[in-house]
Amino acid sequence: MTMSSPLPSLDPHTLLVFLLQVGLLLLIALGLGRLAVRLGLPALVGELLTGVILGPSLLGTLAPGAFTWVLPADADQMHLLDAVGQLGVLLLVGVTGVQLDAAMLRRRGATGVKVSLGGLLLPLGLGIGAGFLVPAALLTETTDRPTFALFLGVAMCVTAIPVIAKTLSDMGLLHRDIGQLTLGAGMVDDAVGWFLLSVVSAAATTGVRAGAVTFSLVSLIGFLIAAFVVGRPLVRWAMRRAGRAADGGPRITTAVVIILLGAAATHAMGMEALFGAFVAGILIGQARQEEEPGRSLWSDLTPLRTVVLSVLAPIFLATAGLRMDLTALADPKVLLAAIALLAIAVAGKFVGAYIGARASRLSHWEGIALGAGMNARGVVEVVVATTGLRLGVLSVATYTVIVLIAVVTSVMGPPILRRAMARVQQSEAEAERERVLAGVAS
Numbered sequence: 001m002t003m004s005s006p007l008p009s010l011d012p013h014t015l016l017v018f019l020l021q022v023g024l025l026l027l028i029a030l031g032l033g034r035l036a037v038r039l040g041l042p043a044l045v046g047e048l049l050t051g052v053i054l055g056p057s058l059l060g061t062l063a064p065g066a067f068t069w070v071l072p073a074d075a076d077q078m079h080l081l082d083a084v085g086q087l088g089v090l091l092l093v094g095v096t097g098v099q100l101d102a103a104m105l106r107r108r109g110a111t112g113v114k115v116s117l118g119g120l121l122l123p124l125g126l127g128i129g130a131g132f133l134v135p136a137a138l139l140t141e142t143t144d145r146p147t148f149a150l151f152l153g154v155a156m157c158v159t160a161i162p163v164i165a166k167t168l169s170d171m172g173l174l175h176r177d178i179g180q181l182t183l184g185a186g187m188v189d190d191a192v193g194w195f196l197l198s199v200v201s202a203a204a205t206t207g208v209r210a211g212a213v214t215f216s217l218v219s220l221i222g223f224l225i226a227a228f229v230v231g232r233p234l235v236r237w238a239m240r241r242a243g244r245a246a247d248g249g250p251r252i253t254t255a256v257v258i259i260l261l262g263a264a265a266t267h268a269m270g271m272e273a274l275f276g277a278f279v280a281g282i283l284i285g286q287a288r289q290e291e292e293p294g295r296s297l298w299s300d301l302t303p304l305r306t307v308v309l310s311v312l313a314p315i316f317l318a319t320a321g322l323r324m325d326l327t328a329l330a331d332p333k334v335l336l337a338a339i340a341l342l343a344i345a346v347a348g349k350f351v352g353a354y355i356g357a358r359a360s361r362l363s364h365w366e367g368i369a370l371g372a373g374m375n376a377r378g379v380v381e382v383v384v385a386t387t388g389l390r391l392g393v394l395s396v397a398t399y400t401v402i403v404l405i406a407v408v409t410s411v412m413g414p415p416i417l418r419r420a421m422a423r424v425q426q427s428e429a430e431a432e433r434e435r436v437l438a439g440v441a442s
Contacts, residue, residue, distance in 0.1 A: 018080045021071070022315060025050060029314035037170075044166045045411050047314045051321020052407075061327055071322065085319040088312030090277045094259030095308050096165035096183065097281020098288065098301065099174050111360035116185035118356030119374045120157050120192055123348030127156030130344050137333055138398045143204070151200045151384075151393045155402050156345050158193040159186040160380040163410045164373055166313055171414060173421060176430050178366055182373035185353070187278060189374070195220060197384060204391045219269045227262070227279050235283040248300035255284050255301055274380070320382055324407065328400040338401040345405050346412075349375045369420035372413045381406035 032046030032053075052058060060067040071078070131149025139148055164186055165174075173179040195216055235258055242254040262280025263273035329335045350371035357367035385402040388394035394402070 014074075014077060014080070017077055021077075021081055022084065025054070025315055025318040026311065028054065029318050033314065043170050043314075044163065044317065045414070047317040048321050048407060048410065050314075050318040052324055052326070053321075054318070055322040055324055057324050057326040060325075081315075081319055084312070085316040086273075088308065088316035090263045090273060091256065091259060091304075091308045092165060092313045092316065093274050094255075094262070094277040094281035094284075095301075095305050096169075096174075097278045097283075098255070098285040099281075111357070111362065112181055112184045112188070114360050115181060115353050115356035115370055115374070116188035118352035118354075118359070119159065119185060119349055119371075120189045120352070122352030122355075123345065124153045124157040124196075126344050126348040127153035130156075130341060134337055134341075134398075135333055138337055138395060138401075140392055140395050143393050147200065147204055148393055150196075151204070151388050152341075152402075154193055154196045154200055155377075155381055155384045155388070155405075156348055157189060157196075158377060158380045158384055159189045159349075159374050160377050160406070160410065163376045163380075166309070166317070167376065167410075167414050167417070168373070169309060171418060171421075173417070176421065176424075176426065178369045178373070178421065178424065182370055185356075185370070186374060187275075193380070193384075197387065200393070201387065201391060204393050216270065219271060223266060223269060223271070223276070224279070227283065231262075231280075232283050232286065235280075236287040239284065239287045243300070248303070251300045252304045255304060258284060272383070321407070323382065323386070324403050325400055326404070328397050329404070331397065334397045334401060337398075338404055341401055342405050342408060345377070346375060346409060349409075363424065365420045365423040369417055369424065372416035372420060376410045376413045377406040 029047040029050040032049050033043030034046070036046035036049075037043055054067075054071070056067065128149045131152035132145060134152075139145070164182055168174045168179045168182070199216070238254050238258065239251060242250040245251070259277050259280045262276035262278075262283075264276070266276030266279075267273040329338060353371040353374040354367040357370045358364075362370070382403055385394060385399050385406070388402075389396070389399045
């Protein structure tokens with residue numbers, strides 16, 4: 001009888017480096033996050049800067065020897081760190097979906113649609129126009145101008161649900177209507193953004209084919225129908241069964257499994273895993289809202305939220321910062337292009353969301369708050385930029401510019417959001433939602 005050989009175990013040195021990396025990232029993220037809070041910024045700002053400091057932008061330039069010690073040039077080593085970061089971002093997005101008030105979004109659906117369309121179409125159009133105007137030196141030799149322009153438009157129109165979620169959570173705004181509308185509109189923008197990204201990816205490889213575009217659209221619609229028709233009762237049943245245990249452990253485990261399965265489903269369908277995790281979180285949240293009075297599902301999930309926001313999310317944000325290389329901005333052409341594209345990105349998203357808010361008869365300050373929230377691109381734009389670099393649509397210089405836009409827009413939003421929301425009075429419905437999210441029975 002032939003015995004299969006045992007799976008090789010993880011190399012001890014690889015494990016040691018991984019443990020040191022995670023410990024170092026968490027330690028610095030905690031320190032910089034607390035510093036950011038003292039300066040009136042959300043912890044998100046400091047956690048993003050962790051990767052910038054330890055990455056090629058600073059440590060790699062000032063102390064290359066120390067940089068290679070922190071981040072060895074070993075793909076397998078980085079894959080371990082990336083895996084933890086991916087788990088963190090998926091659970092972060094899922095936890096955010098749990099806190100989405102679907103009933104409020106249904107009541108204000110027209111507002112969400114107007115905000116999402118405004119925040120999508122204007123930056124998409126401006127990005128495509130800018131793609132035809134940037135210097136040829138920023139294009140690769142194999143990329144045609146229309147494909148590059150369309151890709152740049154997609155990069156401009158996306159919204160980072162993970163960054164928005166972390167920002168709103170840090171600032172205590174998830175229970176506010178503006179926070180809920182920002183998440184809902186951002187979800188729509190990202191769903192359209194991932195669909196457009198699949199079209200651009202096809203154009204960069206085999207050309208745009210009607211069959212590929214139709215398949216992507218059908219997959220997206222089919223997943224949403226299956227999730228809310230079949231998945232919703234299954235999630236409700238699973239969470240109720242898990243809730244029979246004396247402790248909250250089974251319910252937390254069940255929620256994590258549902259989120260990861262949702263992410264796996266959309267990933268297997270060729271869509272972004274983040275979208276599936278977010279939809280799964282919404283289903284869990286709806287199960288919470290259907291619980292009998294006096295019981296709060298969210299109170300049982302508080303330990304999960306704490307671990308995700310305090311441990312996994314900072315690791316994810318720090319690893320996102322590690323990919324940046326600001327030394328590329330030493331080239332004047334790259335620097336000028338970065339400034340111009342940053343201005344276009346900020347103006348397009350902010351103005352588009354503001355127009356959508358005002359068209360829905362929201363106040364001036366509510367429109368500014370929505371514009372500031374929707375303007376954050378964060379890791380979603382980093383993912384888009386990485387895809388463009390892998391496909392050869394973006395040069396290294398253009399990739400750096402797009403990643404810089406992602407970071408700057410994520411950092412500039414919180415101060416504007418805080419100032420605007422200070423002028424928007426909290427309603428009784430928002431106060432009730434805050435009590436529910438905190439696990440306090442009404």
